[in-house]
Amino acid sequence: METSTKIILAAGTTALVIGGIVIYKKRHEIFDTVKMITTKNYFTIKEMIASDTAKKLGIDNTPSEDVKANLQSLITNVLNPAREIYGKPITVSSGYRCPALNAALKGAKTSQHQTGQAADLVPANSKGSLAEIFAACAAVGNYDQLIVEQNAAGNKWVHVSYDPTKNRRQLMSYVSNRNPQYINITVDQAKQFLA
Numbered sequence: 001m002e003t004s005t006k007i008i009l010a011a012g013t014t015a016l017v018i019g020g021i022v023i024y025k026k027r028h029e030i031f032d033t034v035k036m037i038t039t040k041n042y043f044t045i046k047e048m049i050a051s052d053t054a055k056k057l058g059i060d061n062t063p064s065e066d067v068k069a070n071l072q073s074l075i076t077n078v079l080n081p082a083r084e085i086y087g088k089p090i091t092v093s094s095g096y097r098c099p100a101l102n103a104a105l106k107g108a109k110t111s112q113h114q115t116g117q118a119a120d121l122v123p124a125n126s127k128g129s130l131a132e133i134f135a136a137c138a139a140v141g142n143y144d145q146l147i148v149e150q151n152a153a154g155n156k157w158v159h160v161s162y163d164p165t166k167n168r169r170q171l172m173s174y175v176s177n178r179n180p181q182y183i184n185i186t187v188d189q190a191k192q193f194l195a
C-alpha cells in the first residue's frame, strides 16, 4: 500500500516538482548536495528488519528507536527516490542486522547494517535490472556508500547506505573471492559489472 508523506522544507530551501518527485536545494549549497525526495512510500520498517536467518537461528532482530529512525531516514532519503526513478519493485534482501545476526551472516564488524543505515537491494522479479537499481541509487546522489557486491556463489546485489552526518558518496565494488577487497569504481564500471 502506498502512503503519502508530508515534506517539510527548511527555510531558505527551494523546491521543484517533476513527475511526482520533489527536488529541493538549500540556498548557498553546491550542486552535489541536491536531494531528491518523493512523496510516495514504497518500503516499510517491517521489510527492513525481516530476516530468514534470524528466524531460523532464533535471533531477535527487533530494532531500537534509534535504529528505526535510521531505517526511516534511509527509506526517505535514498530508497524511495531510487525506487521512483527505477520504476519497478525492489526487494530488500537484507536491511537491519542486530549484532548477533550480523555475526551469523559474517558481515563486516563495522557494517552499517547494524545501525539501520544500510540495505541490500535486488530486483523483485525477473523483469528487473540490478544495473538499473544501481544507476537509480547513484542518480539520487546523497548516499554514503553505494557498493556492488558479489558473494562466493556468484550472487550479486546493490548495497546502499545513508548517514546524515557523513554522506561520503563512495562508489565501490566488493567481490567475495580469494582476495576480497573494496575497489573504487565509476557508475559505468558498476553497470558493466552488473549487466
Ligand SMILES: [Zn+2]
Pocket: 094, 113, 118, 119, 120, 159, 160
Ligand atoms: Zn549490505
